[in-house]
Amino acid sequence: MTGVPFMAIEGPIGIGKTSLAKKLSVHYDVHLLREIVEENPFLGKFYEDIDEWSFQTEMFFLCNRFKQLEDIEKKYLKENKAVIADYHISKNMIFAKRTLQADKIDKYEQIYHILTDDMPVPNMMIYLHASLDTILDRIHKRGRDIEQNIKPSYLAQLAQDYEDYMNEFEILHPDIPVIRINGDEIDFVQNQNDLEAIISLVDKNMNKMNTQKMK
Known part of the structure; x- marks a missing residue:
């Protein structure tokens, strides 16, 4: 785990990961790492027919996220520059286990471990979650x-x-501290107080990590 602040935000589709990552990157004045989504040429077909297009979709995401993290490590983390990401590459296995057919999952998992075993690991996670109604909305x-x-x-x-x-x-x-945010109760996009409450939790965990590092 890197000693440089490297925060990842995770949660289901539509929960607000990128919105929060943008706001925190501005507040802390650090680099924002955004995952590639709409550039995936298979994604539209995937949502129409998951079984047919899952392997192509997941492989595209895996290879692009690997390249992004490789670049981030070289250009930022190794230069002691903090990063906030709106994803964690381990999400690939969450989706793969849900979408890939049995004859593909073993192959995919082997490739995943080859690519990610030496990737930088975040030293703080923010987990956004909410009810299905909130996610759909x-x-x-x-x-x-x-x-x-x-x-x-x-x-x-x-x-x-x-x-x-x-x-x-x-x-x-x-x-690795995990900050859990309930999207049914907190709206950091519309409510500044909610955003400040999240920032306060991040500050608290950063201070704790710095204290432990000094011991």
């Missing part, structure tokens, strides 16, 4: 055409997958 409001065919059942399964993953993450990485 936010997806509708942002109006991405490629997301209009997403089935609510898929989003519900994905939300549970994220919950299971984050519970496991906290067990496997007890040294």
Whole structure:
């Protein structure tokens, strides 16, 4: 784990990861790493037919996220420059396990581990979660055409997958603080007080990490 502040924000589709990452990157004046989504040429087809297009979709995301993190490590983290990302590359396995067919998942997982075993690990995670109604409402409001065919059942399964993953993450990485934000109760886009409350939690965890580093 790098000693340079490297924060990742995670959560289901439409939960507000990029919006929060943008606001925090401005507040702390640090580099923003945004995941590539709409540039994926397979994504529209994927939402229409998951079984047919899942492998191509997930491989595109994996390779592009790997390249992004490789560049971030060289240009920022190794130069002691902080980074806030609106994703964590381990999300690839969340989606892959949900979407890939049995004959593809083993191959994908092997490639995933080859690419990510030496990738930088965030030293703080923010996990955004909310009810299915809130997620659907936010997806509708942002109006991405490629997301209009997403089935609510898929989003519900994905939300549970994220919950299971984050519970496991906290067990496997007890040294990495996880800040959990309930999107049903907090609206950091419309409410400045909610944003300041999140910033306060981030500051508190940063101070704790700095104190532990000095010991």
